Amino acid sequence: MEQQEARVPVLRVRALPTSTNAYGRVQAGWLMSQIDMAGSLDAERLSRGPVTTVAVNAFQFAAPILLGDVVDLYVERLRIGQKSITLKISVEAQRMDGSHVRITEVIATYVAIDRDGKSRLLEAG
Numbered sequence: 799m800e801q802q803e804a805r806v807p808v809l810r811v812r813a814l815p816t817s818t819n820a821y822g823r824v825q826a827g828w829l830m831s832q833i834d835m836a837g838s839l840d841a842e843r844l845s846r847g848p849v850t851t852v853a854v855n856a857f858q859f860a861a862p863i864l865l866g867d868v869v870d871l872y873v874e875r876l877r878i879g880q881k882s883i884t885l886k887i888s889v890e891a892q893r894m895d896g897s898h899v900r901i902t903e904v905i906a907t908y909v910a911i912d913r914d915g916k917s918r919l920l921e922a923g
């Protein structure tokens with residue numbers, strides 16, 4: 799049977815009352831934390847060890863994330879260097895009515911580090 803390649807989010811999380819303001823909209827800080835979580839997860843897998851965020855580009859938010867939305871974070875590897883990985887992290891929300899909304903895209907660079915926090919070569923297999 800022919801396999802269809804599905805786009806799989808690195809992280810999927812629901813916006814609950816603990817993530818929103820009093821008006822039911824997700825706070826930017828919560829979303830940034832999820833973005834960093836998705837990016838570092840992918841970079842840790844690729845580098846087979848710890849990483850740190852060295853640079854993040856400017857963010858722009860196209861739409862709000864609302865209470866109850868399911869938030870999907872997709873990661874695309876843009877550049878794999880000797881010690882660093884640059885990723886595009888895209889955020890989409892599924893509303894409770896089933897509609898899908900594009901929220902933001904961020905470009906972030908992660909550097910593989912050793913136990914002392916010094917940069918190290920990637921160990922991608």
Ligand SMILES: CCCCCCCCCCCCCCCC(=O)SCCNC(=O)CCNC(=O)[C@H](O)C(C)(C)COP(=O)(O)OP(=O)(O)OC[C@H]1O[C@@H](n2cnc3c(N)ncnc32)[C@H](O)[C@@H]1OP(=O)(O)O
Pocket residue numbers: 826827830831833834850851852853854878879880881882883907909911915916917
């Ligand atoms: C409204 C709400 C408010 C919210 C507020 C908003 C905040 C928006 C946050 C968003 C979401 C994220 C949230 C992160 C949250 C944290 O993670 S906080 C920051 C945590 N990061 C750190 O602490 C890292 C601190 N920096 C360091 O420790 C050192 O600079 C590093 C990363 C170990 C690099 O050390 P180094 O000696 O420069 O390393 P070096 O061997 O020369 O270079 C290694 C590689 O890094 C690359 N590199 C070095 N510097 C850079 C650079 N600046 N750019 C790109 N690549 C670089 C080099 O090109 C090299 O790559 P390769 O060409 O080999 O692949």
